[in-house]
Amino acid sequence: MKFARDTWLVFQRQTQLLLRNPVWVFVGVFQPVMYLLLFAPLLKPALNAPTQAEAYKIFVPGLLVLLAIFGGLFQGFGLIAELRAGVIERSRVTPVSRLALLLGRSLRDVVSLLAQAVIITVLALLFELRVFIGDLLLAYLMLALIALMTSAVSYGVALKVKSEDALAPLMNTVAQPVLLLSGILLPLTFAPGWLQGVAEWNPFSWAVDGTRALFAGDLGNDKVWQGLSIIAVLAAAGVAWAARQFARSVR
Template sequence: MKLARDTWLVFQRQLLLMWRTPIWIVVGVTQPVFYLVLFAPLLRKVLEPLGATSYAQAYQIYVPGLLAVLCIFGGLYTGFSLLGELKAGIIERSRVTPVSRLALLLGRALRETVGLLVQAVIITLVALPFGLRVDPPSLLLAYLLLALLALMTSAISYGIALALPDDAAMAPVVNTIAQPIGLLSGVLLPLALAPMWLRTAAKWNPFYWAVEGMRALFSGHPGAGVVWQGLLIVAVMTTAAVAWSARLFSARIR
């Protein structure tokens, strides 16, 4: 009960700080919107082998991958904000408060999750005039999957920031992790178009199952096995990531 209350208090504070600087949401959504408007229209002919005979069907395949990119890359870079707070002494001053150490981490991670979900909603709305259609229950389930994905990547990023408390060291590590994860998730193009060895390698990537699950949801198949596989895999990975980063956070903030 105390953990939930403390997390809510930290989350409220972090949400207020985000509300005061909404420019970060605008900056975060700008590049995905460019891809949505300037790159996605080129995909209709490319995706024809997968049954995308219209722009609307092409967007149903592409938009879920774009939202996953937002959470993967956006989430993995959130650790830089924690580094800034560590250097400014904000985290150190939190030691004198009775707030749970885990709540200090969870409140910040949930703030990042909400910010990424707001960006995901904006991108979805921008895609509607291009023909994207998805039923509300499936969309809400896709957002749940995205929220877990954002929470997981934020927790991983915080853990990296705590393990490597240096901007110069963290940036290449995050890039090295994010690029193969993103490519092996099939975020730009479905891996059904890839050779067999690449598809086999992708199945070991938990982000691949999240992307495939979201594509099934956007295509109107909420009962597909890949949806529930994706939810289960991401939920387990999120729990493990939060536990790992919380352990590092507690060891750092005593």
């Protein structure tokens, strides 16, 4: 009960800080919206899709996974600012659970990224995208797990490096191959065999395939449950590792 209360208090505080400056929600969604408006219209001829709606069923799920990955990976910059301001240092004298300090922040990030995902989905509906609500909610669960994992890992790395100058290139170095090997912008079925083989080791490629299956209405596709299982395990591992970093930094 105490852990749940601590997590809620941290989440509530972090959400209040976000709502005081909600512009960051729209800043975060700006780049995906540009992809949606300026890149997606090119996909129908490129993919030989029968309709623009079918092209969006391929592109929008990848775009949402992109949002969850990048949105989570760069949350650590805010934590470094808190470290510099002494916020984390002052947390040492509080009885709040160290895991709650991490989880409250990460859940705030999950909610923020899901709000951005809803905005993108609504915009895609204007382009004739259609998806069953149950499949969409399951896809959002996949996104939430991705955001939880990447956010927690970003916080853990931030506590390690304690510098924006080190965190930025590190996150970019990780994010670029993850992006290219997950088939986010275009399905990897168009890739050569060796590239598809390498991508099999990228857990986010499973998440993208599973999310695309959900948008296609194929709930029984094995990739849906494989993707959810893989991401859930990685999210738990990421939270456990990051919580350990919080415990070491806030004693």
